[in-house]
Amino acid sequence: MSTTSADTRPTAAGEPPAPTVSTLELAGVSRWYGNVVAVNDVSMSLGPGVTGLLGPNGAGKTTLLHMMAGFLAPSRGAVTLDGRPTWRNPDVYRRLGLVSEREAVHTFLTAHEFVLASAKLHRLPDPAEAARRAIALVEMESAQDRRIGTYSKGMRQRARVAAALVHDPQVLLLDEPFNGMDPRQRLHMMELLHRLGDAGRTILFSSHILEEVEQVSGTVQVMVAGRLAASGDFRTIRRLMTNRPHVFAVRSTDDRALAVALMAEASVTGVELDRTGLTVRAGDYGAFTRALPRIALAHGIRVRQLVPEDESLESVFSYLVEA
Structure with missing residues (x-):
């Protein structure tokens, strides 16, 4: 599989430069646990821009994201990032960021400490500057020195997004990122995902709420009972649902x-x-x-x-x- 590169483009103040284009490929991917099939023969290709992964709870969205992120091995098929498998390949984390649905956050840390720790784990040359930039992206400057344990769920989500963006990944995977956000936080997060997608990043976010996907993404992958039920332009899928x-x-x-x-x-x-x-x-x-x-x-x-x-x-x- 060939890949292409995008020129670095100037961005708004505080935003990282546009990354090299990356493509995430799934070919005939299945995952089962004993007799339970969580994901069944899914194939898709994700390139630059924002894509919504839509489906009811229990459809297999989280399992699919975890395979994309290299946390789970496919029982069958292959998941690759720029032609290389994500499973047992730590190098993919240089180009990939993940915000999981489960909150794995040390609540005794401040947001700044949490994001800074992520920058240091990535061995960035200037972790303090990377943390400052990521926190500014999610508009958390005024609360960055408070302990995460004092945050609302929506604020914790934004801190986790900052940690996932701290190393300027080409690919960002988000599992139900709008959970717990108030209307203003949701609007800001939607605008951020639009900007990142327009800058050349490959963004995939999951949701079980149709309106969230409609407002953020024109391209949709619909999951039902572990299968890819529909794929493509949102307007076409919306028409299928309406008719x-x-x-x-x-x-x-x-x-x-x-x-x-x-x-x-x-x-x-x-x-x-x-x-x-x-x-x-x-x-x-x-x-x-x-x-x-x-x-x-x-x-x-x-x-x-x-x-x-x-x-x-x-x-x-x-x-x-x-x-």
Whole structure:
């Protein structure tokens, strides 16, 4: 596999220079524990920019990230960074940073001490300057001399991101990085990831929240039950999710009349009426939700309740597996 290099470009004050381009490759990767398959035959290529790894809890996202970071060996397949395996290859940590979901932070340290220790472990030529720059990137200067044990969860996350960025890695892996952040912290972190991706870094972050991925990344990898269910442009995947079949519970002032009217609607594939109201099966979410108010108004019916009954992430993502 060939790799390319990017010229070092000037960046905003306090930011490190743009790194050499790196590519992370997964080829037919699986990981199992006894009879449990955590990751099943996943292949993907990650280059410069921000990519979202989307999926419900338990989908295999963390296992996949740990294999990318060289913490786990694939049971089958290969994970490589610029053509070299990540497993049993400590040199990858010169080019790779990881923010794991589990908080492994010594709470008696200050943020400055924690980030400085990371800089020293990487044997950087000027660890103090590297720590100062990384802390400035996550806007933690005013709190850097407080013990991490006094921080909110969102502040601890930012300190951990600073430690992962202290050596200017070409690749940054983040597992649920927005957990515990308040709106202002989330906005800042999203802006930071955008800047790093635009500067030529390869960024992958996992999330089980669709809106987080939509706001940060245009490219998405969707994981369901250990499998790669969908991959590509976010708008295409969002359209798949929107156009999938849906089930709605509907309550109105005249359920029987509404049921009859809905059976003539093209987007409706089935209607069931019982004592609690209507269960409507729609082939197109958008078309049905636009048609329902029009139909109700035309028949003088007031809709009192419209509740999607299959809106869990597991339901949404399972549909992508079958699509």
